[in-house]
Amino acid sequence: MKSLKLFGLSTVIALSALTGCKPKGTETAVSGDAAEKVYVAPGKYDEFYNFVSGGFNGQVNVYGLPSGRLLKVLPVFAVNPENGYGFSEETKPMLQTSHGFIPWDDQHHLALSQTNGEVDGRWLFANANNTPRVARLDLKTFKTAEIIELPNSAGNHSSPFLTENTEFVVAGTRFAVPTDDKNGDVPINTFKENFKGVISFIGVNKESGDMDISFQIEAPGINFDLSHAGKGKSGDWFFFSCYNSEKANTLLEVNASQNDKDFIMAVNWKKAAELAKSGKGRKVATEYVHNKWNESTHSATSTVKKEVLVLSVEDMKDAMYFIPCPKSPHGCDVDPTGEYIVGSGKLAALIPVFSFTKIQKAIADKAFSGEYDGVKVIKYEAALYGEVQKPGLGPLHTEFDGQGNAITSMFVSSELVRWNIKDLKVIDRVPTYYSTGHLMIPGGDSKKPFGKYVVAYNKITKDRYLPTGPELAQSAQLFDITGDKMKLLLDFPTFGEPHYAQALPAALISKNQVKFFKIDDNKHAYVTKGEAESKVVREGNKIHVYMTSIRSHFAPDNIEGIKVGDEVYFHVTNLEQDWDVPHGFAIKGNENAELLIMPGETCTLKWVPKKAGMYPMYCTDFCSALHQEMQGYVRVSPA
Numbered sequence: 001m002k003s004l005k006l007f008g009l010s011t012v013i014a015l016s017a018l019t020g021c022k023p024k025g026t027e028t029a030v031s032g033d034a035a036e037k038v039y040v041a042p043g044k045y046d047e048f049y050n051f052v053s054g055g056f057n058g059q060v061n062v063y064g065l066p067s068g069r070l071l072k073v074l075p076v077f078a079v080n081p082e083n084g085y086g087f088s089e090e091t092k093p094m095l096q097t098s099h100g101f102i103p104w105d106d107q108h109h110l111a112l113s114q115t116n117g118e119v120d121g122r123w124l125f126a127n128a129n130n131t132p133r134v135a136r137l138d139l140k141t142f143k144t145a146e147i148i149e150l151p152n153s154a155g156n157h158s159s160p161f162l163t164e165n166t167e168f169v170v171a172g173t174r175f176a177v178p179t180d181d182k183n184g185d186v187p188i189n190t191f192k193e194n195f196k197g198v199i200s201f202i203g204v205n206k207e208s209g210d211m212d213i214s215f216q217i218e219a220p221g222i223n224f225d226l227s228h229a230g231k232g233k234s235g236d237w238f239f240f241s242c243y244n245s246e247k248a249n250t251l252l253e254v255n256a257s258q259n260d261k262d263f264i265m266a267v268n269w270k271k272a273a274e275l276a277k278s279g280k281g282r283k284v285a286t287e288y289v290h291n292k293w294n295e296s297t298h299s300a301t302s303t304v305k306k307e308v309l310v311l312s313v314e315d316m317k318d319a320m321y322f323i324p325c326p327k328s329p330h331g332c333d334v335d336p337t338g339e340y341i342v343g344s345g346k347l348a349a350l351i352p353v354f355s356f357t358k359i360q361k362a363i364a365d366k367a368f369s370g371e372y373d374g375v376k377v378i379k380y381e382a383a384l385y386g387e388v389q390k391p392g393l394g395p396l397h398t399e400f401d402g403q404g405n406a407i408t409s410m411f412v413s414s415e416l417v418r419w420n421i422k423d424l425k426v427i428d429r430v431p432t433y434y435s436t437g438h439l440m441i442p443g444g445d446s447k448k449p450f451g452k453y454v455v456a457y458n459k460i461t462k463d464r465y466l467p468t469g470p471e472l473a474q475s476a477q478l479f480d481i482t483g484d485k486m487k488l489l490l491d492f493p494t495f496g497e498p499h500y501a502q503a504l505p506a507a508l509i510s511k512n513q514v515k516f517f518k519i520d521d522n523k524h525a526y527v528t529k530g531e532a533e534s535k536v537v538r539e540g541n542k543i544h545v546y547m548t549s550i551r552s553h554f555a556p557d558n559i560e561g562i563k564v565g566d567e568v569y570f571h572v573t574n575l576e577q578d579w580d581v582p583h584g585f586a587i588k589g590n591e592n593a594e595l596l597i598m599p600g601e602t603c604t605l606k607w608v609p610k611k612a613g614m615y616p617m618y619c620t621d622f623c624s625a626l627h628q629e630m631q632g633y634v635r636v637s638p639a
């Protein structure tokens, strides 16, 4: 969404002057009791966990609300030296893709698993935009449990959104692409014929959470931006915002803003799943990688998959429709009842609200205005419930307070706008600092929002914090929404750049936390279950060090017989059986960073010494009063 800062040349010259506009009174008064409302006394816990996307940082960040305190950075799509993610031999497979090892990505959206449309605290799903992937995090351990790559996809932006019982994670491609069996090596100016918008339906196992791509839909070559599942009465449907109905493949800021309306695409996913099951569709040869973490071996494995089932526009002819939506829609949000679908045209001066009941009637009555690439287009008026007039400029995303109201973020006019869903009247607005992208109410995209707060995730901070050079802190702002007027309570910095976020009452996950791993259950291939078993084993030029760590020493702690060019694997088992006693492990001159080993776990650090010498190794995590004594030496002799 950064590009929105650059409207520039576009047809909306009038808007461009307002890009990133700065509301008056930036020192803005917070209400008198704000401090009290966000103060969480030392030793007390926050009420909500807030999971915030890490953007181009590639990770997911965990905050407490209302305090805004950063609790943890969870490594997902990027290597993280803090805990050896992507550096240890066990975690390296998590970042494997069909393009090889990719140590980074651009993480935009998050979705908490749901049961009956309510957040259940089991898993958190995250998307990667650059090399299209979806991750599942296990909220018992806060670890990345699984990452699946998406074939026939580029810029996995419209993801990961979930059906209301987490049957499917849905992921729409932002860039139209030639599907793999059409051969991607085609002239770009054959865009209109060869490029398709593909949506992946990733099945999620009810018990284990394990993901697998069930099928894909090959839709017209349009850009999918965002999406949300229906709920309740609309629970069988999925809604996607689409831009670039012009099918421009160059200078999109001008050429993709020509049409007065783009589309919301409505897909009956239940029907699509039945079609896929009944043998419809074609098998497309492709290649994608599926990485899984195994909790008993404490290791990840990568599996290469070679085929995916793809449904065509023709297969989907009675299960997929376009609804016109003004103008370059971005957010696509469904209210808690499942009746109202909100499209947010970035360049529109209104917010269109569609009615699920009317959409069903329009389909039954064949109220179509024509077809777009073989997909029936429902007449705008036949699907429309109504429009919110003059909401502000640059509407992006909408969340719901559970009291019959919606709150929409306005990027250009830099504010949050609250409006009543039934009568579509704006009832309140509050400035943000500055240019909000996503916003989030705890449970605010589910059937049961918890209300209480809205958080704005802002694109620009300007004067909000102490300056830190050309790149300023990324900003979030917390508002109280319990009264008639939204009230600013708190600013807190985040990692760059935050997009979507999710939050839920802390008790839903804190009670299930794994405090340590039982050493008896450790099935790692190189586990050392007691100090007496520690040893050094040479196999050709590979050296396996079976090492243990316990407060406050390693065994073995003096190692000789290593030669330059040997491949040394330190398999370190943390023998502690207590909460919050990790040990670290690092050795001088190793490009694989370090390990941070949880109690009961085994982690492996690979090291290929390049020079003879004496190499100190030590524990990096201050684990006891004698932590500094937790050290040793490795002697490396010439080859």
Ligand code: CUK
Residues within 6 Å of the ligand: 001, 108, 109, 157, 226, 330, 396, 397, 436, 437, 438, 498, 499, 500
């Ligand atoms: S996008 Cu960032 S503000 Cu990638 Cu969800 Cu709208």
Ligand code: CUA
Residues within 6 Å of the ligand: 549, 551, 552, 582, 583, 584, 619, 620, 621, 622, 623, 624, 627, 628, 630
């Ligand atoms: Cu173990 Cu410090």
